[in-house]
Amino acid sequence: MSKQKLQSNVDGASEVVFRGGGFKTVSIPWVGFVVFALLIAFLEWGTRAGWISNLTMPRPSDVFATFVDLWRSGLLWEHLFPSLTRLVVGASIGASAGIGVGVLIGLFSLIRAGLVPLVSAIFPIPKIALLPLFVIWFGIDEASKYALIAFGTFTPTVVATYGAVDNVDRSLIRMGQSFSLTWLSIVRKIVLPGAMPGILSGLRVSLAIAIILLVAAEMLGAEYGIGAYILEAGSLYDLERLFVGVAILSIIGVLVSAAITMIEKHLLSWRT
Amino acid sequence: MELQLDNLCHAYNDVTVLDRISLRIASGKIVCIVGPSGCGKSTLLRLVGGLERASSGAVLQMGEPPADSINPLTYIFQDFALLPWRTVGGNVSLVLEDHGIQGERAEAIISDVLKRTKLTDFRKALPKQLSGGMKQRVAIARALAVKPAILLMDEPLSALDSQTRELLIDDLIALWVREQFTAIYVTHNLNEAVRLGHSIVVMSRRPGQVRAIVDIDKPLQQRQLGDADLELKQKELWDLMREEALAADQELIRV
Numbered sequence: 001m002s003k004q005k006l007q008s009n010v011d012g013a014s015e016v017v018f019r020g021g022g023f024k025t026v027s028i029p030w031v032g033f034v035v036f037a038l039l040i041a042f043l044e045w046g047t048r049a050g051w052i053s054n055l056t057m058p059r060p061s062d063v064f065a066t067f068v069d070l071w072r073s074g075l076l077w078e079h080l081f082p083s084l085t086r087l088v089v090g091a092s093i094g095a096s097a098g099i100g101v102g103v104l105i106g107l108f109s110l111i112r113a114g115l116v117p118l119v120s121a122i123f124p125i126p127k128i129a130l131l132p133l134f135v136i137w138f139g140i141d142e143a144s145k146y147a148l149i150a151f152g153t154f155t156p157t158v159v160a161t162y163g164a165v166d167n168v169d170r171s172l173i174r175m176g177q178s179f180s181l182t183w184l185s186i187v188r189k190i191v192l193p194g195a196m197p198g199i200l201s202g203l204r205v206s207l208a209i210a211i212i213l214l215v216a217a218e219m220l221g222a223e224y225g226i227g228a229y230i231l232e233a234g235s236l237y238d239l240e241r242l243f244v245g246v247a248i249l250s251i252i253g254v255l256v257s258a259a260i261t262m263i264e265k266h267l268l269s270w271r272t
Numbered sequence: 273m274e275l276q277l278d279n280l281c282h283a284y285n286d287v288t289v290l291d292r293i294s295l296r297i298a299s300g301k302i303v304c305i306v307g308p309s310g311c312g313k314s315t316l317l318r319l320v321g322g323l324e325r326a327s328s329g330a331v332l333q334m335g336e337p338p339a340d341s342i343n344p345l346t347y348i349f350q351d352f353a354l355l356p357w358r359t360v361g362g363n364v365s366l367v368l369e370d371h372g373i374q375g376e377r378a379e380a381i382i383s384d385v386l387k388r389t390k391l392t393d394f395r396k397a398l399p400k401q402l403s404g405g406m407k408q409r410v411a412i413a414r415a416l417a418v419k420p421a422i423l424l425m426d427e428p429l430s431a432l433d434s435q436t437r438e439l440l441i442d443d444l445i446a447l448w449v450r451e452q453f454t455a456i457y458v459t460h461n462l463n464e465a466v467r468l469g470h471s472i473v474v475m476s477r478r479p480g481q482v483r484a485i486v487d488i489d490k491p492l493q494q495r496q497l498g499d500a501d502l503e504l505k506q507k508e509l510w511d512l513m514r515e516e517a518l519a520a521d522q523e524l525i526r527v
């Protein structure tokens with residue numbers, strides 16, 4: 001209304017077009033849920049109406065019922081607990097070793113020259129292909145699964161970390177030197193906090209890879225675990241149970257990502 | 273403590289940046305350095321503060337710094353160089369922690385310097401919440417906290433608008449009147465130079481040499497914006513620099 005008034009008041013005048021929008025992330029948390037809900041509702045409708053055959057896609061409500069059964073029978077925890085243990089142990093080892101080595105690469109030219117080619121060489125190896133090797137080295141038990149997950153998390157974390165260290169503002173480091181801070185203080189108080197945004201966004205990728213490798217590890221010689229559960233369902237073509245397993249993995253992924261977002265909010269509130 | 277620059281030369285690869293610079297920085301005086309862009313002023317300051325090694329020549333420190341000086345040669349940077357993840361107070365305490373000053377002693381120093389730079393109310397603020405002028409005042413507070421014998425300032429006010437700059441010039445003068453610190457002040461703003469400098473070193477274009485040294489005897493606290501005698505000094509400086517600046521500009525075109 002006021003806009004029209006403005007236009008009629010002054011002859012030949014029109015308001016300047018606003019073009020400053022976009023390119024700004026605002027958090028709209030509910031949209032994600034709506035997308036999930038719409039997708040599930042669509043599948044439910046399709047399978048009920050019959051234009052999606054039950055053979056190609058299980059009905060979401062059936063999947064949910066299977067999940068409830070799994071929960072009631074207590075088997076859910078029997079599968080979930082070992083999986084989460086493997087994920088936490090393996091990913092912690094891999095991520096902390098990765099951050100450590102990444103920082104060393106970022107700080108020392110000699111280590112960089114020696115290790116960067118090596119990291120580039122092992123990064124593209126599908127870690128699953130090395131599973132037999134890990135079994136020989138660490139046995140068929142948990143240790144080989146930890147090793148596989150740790151190894152898979154390690155390389156992307158290294159790459160993200162040394163990139164983040166490289167990106168730390170050199171003028172801040174120079175400032176630290178000019179006030180005669182010790183080397184350790186400069187690393188602890190300037191380099192590490194400055195690299196934190198890059199390290200955390202690297203962890204987002206590494207932890208997703210850890211979940212992928214968790215299933216791979218469990219598909220080979222695990223009695224319990226989400227991966228074993230999925231493998232068993234798959235071999236029987238039991239789509240409902242297969243989807244229950246897959247959904248659990250997705251939920252783990254969403255939770256991990258949400259946890260990182262929370263850590264970022266807490267640690268990186270200084271960012272503009 | 274005084275500084276003596278003795279035949280300082282510096283080259284990056286094959287490019288000579290500084291050529292036989294000899295200067296004496298007397299205790300309790302502010303020496304301004306002006307010169308065309310790229311003549312090596314920032315390089316000179318890095319050599320003086322020990323952040324870079326000169327190709328030849330030496331920076332000599334005459335006499336011991338005062339016993340209570342925590343970091344005798346202290347910089348104030350053009351881009352402030354504040355840690356964005358630390359509050360105003362945290363940025364000041366950063367430079368004390370490493371010298372073993374913590375707890376009550378640090379507290380006393382921090383509140384004192386924040387008071388002197390009129391930042392007491394912003395102690396808990398993060399750098400992103402501050403204006404440019406306030407950020408530079410934090411950097412000044414941080415520098416004062418380590419009780420420098422000599423302040424090295426590289427265009428400290430260049431990133432600020434002219435009103436803020438005027439206010440900070442007054443602040444710096446007030447700080448100097450309170451305790452006569454020694455400073456090397458690099459600037460390309462001739463007005464800043466005549467307001468703050470006891471002597472002004474004019475450098476030639478690259479390779480930077482000392483072209484002239486202009487002294488101003490008028491006490492700092494009596495200098496005002498628009499003083500006629502300062503205007504004359506500024507004109508004198510500009511006449512000295514004009515050709516150099518022109519030539520430096522041409523050089524850039526040829527590159």
Ligand SMILES: Nc1ncnc2c1ncn2[C@@H]1O[C@H](COP(=O)(O)OP(=O)(O)OP(=O)(O)O)[C@@H](O)[C@H]1O
Nearest residue numbers: 284289307308309310311312313314315316460478
């Ligand atoms: N690290 C470096 N490596 C190579 N050349 C450099 C380096 N630092 C500066 N130079 C060169 O040395 C010369 C002097 O640079 P310096 O930054 O000291 O100039 P300046 O007088 O401070 O200029 P300005 O007024 O623009 O700040 C420039 O030609 C620059 O390109």
Ligand SMILES: [Mg+2]
Nearest residue numbers: 313314315426
């Ligand atoms: Mg410079």
